[in-house]
Amino acid sequence: MKKYGALEAGGTKMVCALGLSDGTILDQTSIPTTTPEETVNRIADYFRGTEIVALGVATFGPVDVKKGSPTYGRILNTPKLAWQNYDLLSALKQRIPVPMEIDTDVNGSCLGELTFGCAKGLDSVIYITIGTGVGVGIAINGQLMHGMLHPEAGHILLNKHPKDTYKGKCPFHPNCMEGLCAGPANEERWGAKAETLQDRQEVWELEAYYIAQAAVNFICTLSPRKIILGGGVMHQEQLFPLIRQKTKEMLNGYIDTAELRDMENYIVPASLHDDQGIMGAVQLAKWAENGTDNRVF
Numbered sequence: 001m002k003k004y005g006a007l008e009a010g011g012t013k014m015v016c017a018l019g020l021s022d023g024t025i026l027d028q029t030s031i032p033t034t035t036p037e038e039t040v041n042r043i044a045d046y047f048r049g050t051e052i053v054a055l056g057v058a059t060f061g062p063v064d065v066k067k068g069s070p071t072y073g074r075i076l077n078t079p080k081l082a083w084q085n086y087d088l089l090s091a092l093k094q095r096i097p098v099p100m101e102i103d104t105d106v107n108g109s110c111l112g113e114l115t116f117g118c119a120k121g122l123d124s125v126i127y128i129t130i131g132t133g134v135g136v137g138i139a140i141n142g143q144l145m146h147g148m149l150h151p152e153a154g155h156i157l158l159n160k161h162p163k164d165t166y167k168g169k170c171p172f173h174p175n176c177m178e179g180l181c182a183g184p185a186n187e188e189r190w191g192a193k194a195e196t197l198q199d200r201q202e203v204w205e206l207e208a209y210y211i212a213q214a215a216v217n218f219i220c221t222l223s224p225r226k227i228i229l230g231g232g233v234m235h236q237e238q239l240f241p242l243i244r245q246k247t248k249e250m251l252n253g254y255i256d257t258a259e260l261r262d263m264e265n266y267i268v269p270a271s272l273h274d275d276q277g278i279m280g281a282v283q284l285a286k287w288a289e290n291g292t293d294n295r296v297f
């Protein structure tokens with residue numbers, strides 16, 4: 001059976017895997033992210049001799065994922081200075097001579113859910129990760145959305161809760177989603193690790209208030225058939241009913257669709273046991289093997 005290579009490139013670790021066409025992961029390993037050169041050499045060591053037919057890369061960003069762009073495949077102005085302007089795709093291609101396809105980590109997770117998970121068969125879906133940062137992967141008409149760069153929808157601006165005096169964690173925006181509701185924002189606002197705040201109702205009420213605002217904005221702009229929420233913070237399962245309820249309240253009956261009447265199946269947790277990113281990278285590899293038609297259907 002044909003083997004596909006998958007790489008989920010993160011700021012702290014690189015997950016490398018071998019997968020089959022149906023998304024089965026045969027083997028997986030994690031390599032710490034150090035200097036670009038050392039890291040890429042170790043990735044190449046992992047894939048050497050595996051006979052993969054193609055490699056899919058889902059990477060941290062910002063990254064140039066526009067085919068035909070002179071800087072296609074480069075990491076852009078990341079705060080990880082050693083990686084700034086690093087030509088990740090070329091470095092991988094020099095070492096691993098197979099067709100490759102690259103996209104953002106969140107588009108990768110979105111694609112994993114769209115191909116193998118709870119969004120299978122849907123034409124439009126969004127995947128929001130709420131962890132160290134907030135990122136949003138967007139599939140529209142079965143294609144991953146890039147636009148002029150790629151969506152940076154973790155930085156949409158939200159209305160501050162009148163009682164929230166926290167100044168926000170994002171150095172660029174005082175009231176963006178990431179700055180208000182990613183893990184480090186909660187840690188700073190409440191003075192404790194988010195994992196330890198489980199029993200503080202006000203923490204999750206506020207978190208849900210912001211995530212619901214974001215959901216409403218995405219519903220009104222992108223009209224997704226489903227909203228999938230992943231990332232470390234979303235391990236707090238009590239958030240889901242709160243987010244669904246607040247989303248309904250904020251929409252205030254304005255949009256009435258079958259999907260929105262079934263909130264339990266509309267705003268949902270990631271369904272692939274935290275393998276959505278690496279499975280999406282397998283699908284990117286399948287696209288790389290087959291040329292450039294990136295439609296799911």
Ligand code: ADP
Pocket residue numbers: 010130131132133182183184187193194195230231232233234235236
């Ligand atoms: P990353 O975003 O770096 O890929 P994660 O998605 O695991 O990694 O996110 C890490 C962040 O999520 C940390 O800020 C951490 O505080 C928070 N986090 C992790 N697990 C939980 C949990 N069970 N409850 C609340 N917050 C969590």
Ligand code: ZN
Pocket residue numbers: 154155170171172173176177178179
């Ligand atoms: Zn921001």
